[in-house]
Amino acid sequence: MSISMTNDIVIGGISIPPGARKRVGIKVAKLYDYTEMTIPVEVLRGKKDGPVLFVSAAIHGDEINGIETIKRLLARKSILSGIRGTLIAVPIINVFGFHQKIRYLPDRRDLNRCFPGSRSGSLGGQIAYIFMEEIVEKCTHGIDLHTGSMHRTNLPQIRASTDDFETKRLALAFGVPVVLNSNLRDGSLRQAAADKNIPMLLFEGGEALRYEEKVIRSALRGIISIMNTIGMIDQKKINLRPRKKEVFVARSSHWIRAPHSGSLRIRKRLGTMVKKDEILGVISDAFGQGRINVRARETGIVIGMNMLPLVNNGDALFHIATFENSKVVEEQVEFFDETLEIDD
Structure with a gap:
């Protein structure tokens, strides 16, 4: 699936033409002292037709591994130059939780249970509505980056609805050893994207309020693999250390x-x-x-x-x-520590 590059994309009232790279702040609300809170977005548009992929993080404000992952993705000049289609990078969705180093919104709501949201609902509902309208509905694919909740850590994994053929294809292409067939949850971003027929992956890895190098590398490697799989970037610009990779879908x-x-x-x-x-x-x-x-x-x-x-x-x-064969999965996880070689 591709989107014509003949028209500008408008985000936060800013027009981004083909071939442009711009940063935008989407206004969501104000603090008590009237400080404007904005969701930071960077948009990279190629000059050729292609998919529109959003990559987001910190829908839970304390899940910061994804923020660092997106920083590193945006720094990969050799990969991002000449992309086909559009990359929309959103490093922090829940700006309120991020500033307070907490998972939730000020009213203790979980933003990832507020989708698709409402223009006049709760704060979470309004942020969800804005994110759907400004970002998700303009995209053909999505990747949302998560960590474990407070005091929990997760093995790098993909959670996806593998009953959908395209979503399963992308989940396997991401390249982490474990894919968890996860049902859609009411109010989640993944559910809202599915309702719009947008294939979306949820990456889990590491724990809250920590940068973990192995997790960040695996997420970055997976995003680049997806960009290649959907035709956004040139395979020749990706230099992977040649190792056998196998992905396993969990039974439960x-x-x-x-x-x-x-x-x-x-x-x-x-x-x-x-x-x-x-x-x-x-x-x-x-x-x-x-x-x-x-x-x-x-x-x-x-x-x-x-x-x-x-x-x-x-x-x-x-x-x-x-799994059908847990021993084989364990062996695959053991040598999953390879690095992604990228020439910049």
């Missing part, structure tokens, strides 16, 4: 919850295979007594975990994805 996933309150000692790390009934961690009291083992329900791969040692009964501790 589930969280293992704390069977008791106490302090948790983790026994497994992200990306490792665990067998049914294997010990994932041990909960004990302040004296190291009353030890209770946390065990796996099924054989699978650890794709997410709670990093806070102090846990209450029922807290989500380990996110386990199940």
Whole structure:
């Protein structure tokens, strides 16, 4: 799918003609002191017809790995020069949460449950409405970058509706070892994009309020791979270290919850295979007594975990994805640390 480059794209009241690169601030609201809050956007338009891809981050204000990823993407001059179509980069959607280093909006709403939004709704609804109108509805494809929520970390992974052929094709092309077939959630950006028939991927990796090099590299590598897959950039400008890559779609996933309150000692790390009934961690009291083992329900791969040692009964501790052959997935995750070679 491609968009004709004969017309300007208008974002935030600013016209961006073919071949131009511009930064725009989309006005969303004001603070108590009347400081204008704007969503920062950078638009790169090629001179040839092609897809229109949005890449966004910080829909949760404390998820900053994606912000650094977009910075690095925008710095790749050799790749971005001569692109076909348009790249719309939105490093911070939830500017309110970002400025306060928190996940949510000032009214404690989750912006990723406010889509498609409303012109006269809550603050979250209005921001969602503006983002849909100004960005999403002008695009043919989308990638939204996330991390784990506070005190949780995630293995680099793609979450997508693999029942849709095009979305599954792009999910596999992103190149991270694990793809989680994830149902669309009401009020999410992914749901709103699907309603507009826009294929969209959700990348998860790392934890909140941290820059993690491995996660940032894997996200950047995946975005560039998608740009190549949909015909935006020239394959010759991408220099990947030649290694065998295989992507696995999880059959299902589930969280293992704390069977008791106490302090948790983790026994497994992200990306490792665990067998049914294997010990994932041990909960004990302040004296190291009353030890209770946390065990796996099924054989699978650890794709997410709670990093806070102090846990209450029922807290989500380990996110386990199940596969046809978990051992093969573990091996693939182990050598996924290769770097992306890009000549600038």
